[in-house]
Amino acid sequence: MADAQSLDPLILDLVEWVAREPRPYLELIDAWRTSCPRLTVWEDAVERGFVSREGVSLPSTMVHVTHEGQAFLAAHGRV
Amino acid sequence: MSTLTLIAVCATMLVTNFLSGLFGMAGGVILIGLLLVLLPVQQAMVLHGITQLASNIWRVVVWRAYIRWDIALVYSIGSLIALALWSLTRYVPDKAVAFLMLGVTPFLTMVMPKNMRPDAESKPQAIGYGIGCTGLILLTGVAGPMLDTFFLGGKLERRQIMATKSVCQVLGHTVKLIYFAGIVVDPGTVDYLPAGLAILMAAIGTAAAKPVVEMLSDKVYRLWANRIVVSVSAYYTCYGVWLFAGPLFD
Numbered sequence: 001m002a003d004a005q006s007l008d009p010l011i012l013d014l015v016e017w018v019a020r021e022p023r024p025y026l027e028l029i030d031a032w033r034t035s036c037p038r039l040t041v042w043e044d045a046v047e048r049g050f051v052s053r054e055g056v057s058l059p060s061t062m063v064h065v066t067h068e069g070q071a072f073l074a075a076h077g078r079v
Numbered sequence: 080m081s082t083l084t085l086i087a088v089c090a091t092m093l094v095t096n097f098l099s100g101l102f103g104m105a106g107g108v109i110l111i112g113l114l115l116v117l118l119p120v121q122q123a124m125v126l127h128g129i130t131q132l133a134s135n136i137w138r139v140v141v142w143r144a145y146i147r148w149d150i151a152l153v154y155s156i157g158s159l160i161a162l163a164l165w166s167l168t169r170y171v172p173d174k175a176v177a178f179l180m181l182g183v184t185p186f187l188t189m190v191m192p193k194n195m196r197p198d199a200e201s202k203p204q205a206i207g208y209g210i211g212c213t214g215l216i217l218l219t220g221v222a223g224p225m226l227d228t229f230f231l232g233g234k235l236e237r238r239q240i241m242a243t244k245s246v247c248q249v250l251g252h253t254v255k256l257i258y259f260a261g262i263v264v265d266p267g268t269v270d271y272l273p274a275g276l277a278i279l280m281a282a283i284g285t286a287a288a289k290p291v292v293e294m295l296s297d298k299v300y301r302l303w304a305n306r307i308v309v310s311v312s313a314y315y316t317c318y319g320v321w322l323f324a325g326p327l328f329d
Binding site: 006007009010013032033034035036037038039041043 | 099100102106138223226227228230231232234236237240241244292300304
């Protein structure tokens with residue numbers, strides 16, 4: 001599996017996409033889940049605290065960008 | 080192929096494709112390991128090549144708009160160089176070598192120095208990885224982990240990575256089929272019934288994994304994906320060493 005550093009450009013893309021507007025969790029997973037190579041972009045973004053889920057029932061669960069995510073975007077000149 | 084072997088091969092295909100669909104990885108690595116246990120090296124390579132070709136051709140079709148043909152073209156030069164070099168020797172690895180290399184491969188990418196950063200857009204690197212990955216495919220049947228390392232370096236976006244990697248996998252497995260079904264001294268034959276069943280089992284296994292993927296939490300996925308890769312690699316390495324060492328104790 002790829003290490004988190006090598007996925008940074010893709011994690012930036014994901015955080016930037018969520019920062020534009022909160023996205024439904026199901027839409028996000030549908031757009032970002034990949035296989036072979038399995039790219040853990042979503043998992044890494046959550047673990048590093050850049051995005052967070054809100055809501056318990058799945059269809060209405062939304063994903064928002066966090067302060068850490070905003071700072072990550074700013075540090076890479078994406079805002 | 081006996082009926083019992085055919086049933087074992089079908090069950091193997093079903094389970095490994097289910098795993099592959101679930102974790103998006105490791106399916107090809109586990110499949111070739113089990114096929115090597117059930118069949119002679121050439122036959123295992125040919126059958127494995129057919130199923131991997133089918134799944135990668137499907138990915139190429141789905142993601143065709145995102146393929147970086149410039150990278151795939153240069154990579155193919157490396158693939159052809161590897162095929163030419165291997166064809167000169169007509170080397171067929173014995174099972175011990177295949178298992179050892181299969182076990183060690185995922186760790187090769189971990190021990191690569193950080194400053195040797197792969198760049199998918201570098202042409203010399205594309206040729207180098209073309210030779211390396213295709214050589215590895217001819218030794219072990221798979222080169223997924225090494226190819227992932229190459230494509231994750233550079234600035235390709237997610238869909239370009241998946242699409243272009245699939246083209247390179249199609250190339251690699253085509254080279255494997257040409258080599259093991261045509262060039263080596265005692266080629267493996269393409270048995271159409273197992274090949275057809277293998278593709279069918281691959282489709283069923285992958286489709287069956289989809290609803291389970293939806294239920295799998297992200298943390299559980301990461302934990303099990305890592306455990307699977309490490310366990311399978313460790314097992315292959317031990318089995319390869321055992322196959323090597325066995326004759327010494329006879």
